[in-house]
Amino acid sequence: MAQTNHNISIESPSGWKDYEIIDSGDGYKLERFGGFIMSRPEPKALWSKSMSDTEWKKLAHTVFHPGAGFGKAGKEDVGTWEMLKKMPERWFIEYKGADRQASEWSAFRHGIPESGGLFLKLRLGLTSFKHVGVFPEQASNWDWIYSHTRKGFKVLNLFAYTGGATLAAKCAGADVTHVDSVKQVVSWAKENMTSSGLDNIRWIVDDALKFVKREIRRGNVYNGLILDPPAYGHGPDGERWKLDELLFEMLEECSKIVAKEHSFVVLNLYSNGYSALLADTLLKKAFGECEGREYTCGELALEDKFKKVIPLSVFARMFTK
Numbered sequence: 001m002a003q004t005n006h007n008i009s010i011e012s013p014s015g016w017k018d019y020e021i022i023d024s025g026d027g028y029k030l031e032r033f034g035g036f037i038m039s040r041p042e043p044k045a046l047w048s049k050s051m052s053d054t055e056w057k058k059l060a061h062t063v064f065h066p067g068a069g070f071g072k073a074g075k076e077d078v079g080t081w082e083m084l085k086k087m088p089e090r091w092f093i094e095y096k097g098a099d100r101q102a103s104e105w106s107a108f109r110h111g112i113p114e115s116g117g118l119f120l121k122l123r124l125g126l127t128s129f130k131h132v133g134v135f136p137e138q139a140s141n142w143d144w145i146y147s148h149t150r151k152g153f154k155v156l157n158l159f160a161y162t163g164g165a166t167l168a169a170k171c172a173g174a175d176v177t178h179v180d181s182v183k184q185v186v187s188w189a190k191e192n193m194t195s196s197g198l199d200n201i202r203w204i205v206d207d208a209l210k211f212v213k214r215e216i217r218r219g220n221v222y223n224g225l226i227l228d229p230p231a232y233g234h235g236p237d238g239e240r241w242k243l244d245e246l247l248f249e250m251l252e253e254c255s256k257i258v259a260k261e262h263s264f265v266v267l268n269l270y271s272n273g274y275s276a277l278l279a280d281t282l283l284k285k286a287f288g289e290c291e292g293r294e295y296t297c298g299e300l301a302l303e304d305k306f307k308k309v310i311p312l313s314v315f316a317r318m319f320t321k
């Protein structure tokens, strides 16, 4: 039997006070974000719930009910939140990097650490797409980005959403450019920057591929590239994004704006059932292998309190010394 040598890891955030999955099953997950608990659809929870429906209902502040467009392209996940208990429309959760010892966090001023470190304070809200403004499994990517970013690195975050990865790079002292095609999402990311006690991020509302092509023409080079592309999307001028058609072109274009040394790339994929090995091969083919360049890949997963593990996305990462 021929074996290939791949370094595949499974990563989950641990010891996160403001987030946990309590239970999962029957197509739903029961999660706590700070002080509030919600039940929302999770297509990967193919198993049965460990707790009873009555227990779920007793715990949850709100339940998301998918509408008629659920699962249909263009209308994905549109639905409504049924309020079971009083909760605010907007609230905050904090994330403190995995590398920080509890003692290091004792010297807080207004909730924001004075001595730097990876600290995010993210504003959450209930959206009609079942999302709340953060993908908690991404915390492992935030930790990795934080620990591989040096002060003064130029980092570009594409498909950057509400900015978790943007802020992680900023916490490490990078000059960060955040690109997303949706203006409201970029405004949300700006709020997260302010609440996290950070400033001075370059905000761009644009089509990600168009922006990269423009950066190639301008001769701009980045030390860090972060990409978390959806299956389908649109640029602000109607530019069409389709993952299976454009991903490799996007990565090849990105290879033209990454520094030859002291650089990293993080590719995260959560749709089309793509595997970690696929992400790994894509990254290696686009960025090439050379002395001092390391690749790793794996899955980001979350575990509920009954030890049922939900795989939520895959990643491949490149790091050049």
Ligand SMILES: C[S@@+](CC[C@H](N)C(=O)[O-])C[C@H]1O[C@@H](n2cnc3c(N)ncnc32)[C@H](O)[C@@H]1O
Pocket (backbone or CB within 6 Å): 134, 135, 138, 158, 159, 160, 161, 162, 163, 164, 165, 179, 180, 181, 182, 185, 206, 207, 208, 209, 227, 228, 229, 230, 232, 233, 234, 235, 239, 240, 241
């Ligand atoms: C699911 S999010 C990525 C999650 C994010 N990286 C995080 O962990 O917080 C995908 C993002 O891609 C954006 N998007 C979709 N099509 C785009 C395009 N053509 N150019 C730029 N951004 C796009 C969406 O607005 C959305 O915010």
